[in-house]
Amino acid sequence: QVQLVESGGGLVQAGGSLRLSCAASKRYAMAWFRRAPGKEREFVAAISWSGTRTYYAESVKGRCTISRDNAKNTMYLQMNTLKPEDTAVYYCAASRLVGGTVLAVTAGEFYDYWGQGTQVTVSS
DSSP states (O other), X not given: OOOEEEEOOEEEETTOOEEEEEEESSOOEEEEEEEOTTSOEEEEXXXXXXXXXXXXXXXXXXXXXXXXXXXXXXXXXXXXXXXXXXXXXXXXXXXXXXXXXXXXXXXXXXXXXXXXXXXXXXXX
């Protein structure tokens, strides 16, 4: 049974920072997605199985950094200069595939396993 356990969400003021974590039962190519109220799920960032390749949505590029600690099978998302529009439930996702094209890894269909989500709320 694959388990993905997210943590680190919370309430923060605009301009603040948060670090999300996602602990997995083994190493996978992984990503963060988010769903804001009334909106579709959207891609945030992804990291390859090795950790050598990273991908970001334009909306978070320059403000967020995805990383992983392979010894701990844990992925992180450091989010800085947070904006109210970053408010969403953030989901960790993992793929059984080692990697793929940019189009592939930024699509939800690429991922086989999903965490329960962690709420991020940014107040203005």
